Amino acid sequence: MNKQKPDLSYFALRLKEFLSVSFPEKSNDFRFITMRSKLAESAYENAFKEGHSNSYCTEVSESILFEELIFSKYDLLFNVICNEFSLVIDDEDIRPLALQMLSECESVFSGYDFNENFEDSSDYDVLYTELTGSIQIWIEDHGLQ
Template identity: 90%
Template sequence: MNKQKPDLSYFALRLKEFLSVSFPEKLNDFKFITMRSQLAESAYEYAFKEGHSISYCAEIAESILFEELTFSKFDLLFKVICSEFSLVIDDDDIQPLALQMLSECESVFTGYDFNEYFEDSSDYDVLYTELTGSIQIWIEEHGLQ
């Protein structure tokens, strides 16, 4: 069995790919990316040296790489815009608007506990409704309707 560890830059690339899709606000946080990828790499190497399988080593590394990145505000904003405003916002404008709304709606996000179970909670529905209202007001104020 060939036990070959991934290229050392693999973990940083994997994290950057994930951040670009779901946490674009963290994409330029080089300290965060470097720290997480180095911790993941170290965990992978340690598990590898202990004789664990490649898949187990990767599982351990990814658990560190993506720790506390379970709920994406950007993903929720993107979903709200796609679901509630698809007749008003062009497809090409959805991602830029969702990025804009990250800062515009920051006060709406305060007070919620974003844990791994948040999407299954009643708070998720309340937040979804609050975000829909906030985006609607922003769209009207900026003449996008």
Template identity: 55%
Template structure:
């Protein structure tokens, strides 16, 4: 592996790790996933470049592979609800940890929907948002903000 490839691989690994830590915390510790996906993206970029594509096209191809299936984030949806609907119940620094806790509580709601990368643009997203809000509200009423 050339130093150019190692730099590319590191670049993709860091980009993916950052995205996962923000929007997919459940995957942020999956080193095998990050390594595999980064390697595929790096290889795709190099292959596209060698095939004569413009840099912008190479980037698009690599990004498609790097972030495939990682556009709609269940955590982002829950965090958005916690931040918009329940922000007056807790301090700002408590929002993220509470949203993480609510992920397990909300999983049954998510499982009732066919989640795709473009799910946020569908009419079902509003229904999901409403159901998640109700689920979180009921949990708070039963358990408090522990």
């Protein structure tokens, strides 16, 4: 079996892509991206040198690359806007509004503990409802409805 180490830039590119989609508020944090990608690269190299398969090396490196990036507030806001406000918000305005709402809704998010099981909890439904109300109020206050 041919074992080939990914390009050194692979980890940074992979993380940048993920951040731009689900954590846009972190997508320009080059220090974070550089640190995480170097740690992931090192983990991959060490696992590779120990003779592990490419899939195992990738699994190890991605666990470091995406550590603590388990719940995206942005993704939830994006989904709320798409699901609840698609009749009043144009498609091209959804991403910018979701990004704006990250800071506007920070106080709503602060009352929750985000872990890997959060989306399956009853707290998720409560948060979804709270965000829907907060976005509705913001839209009304800014004359978008």
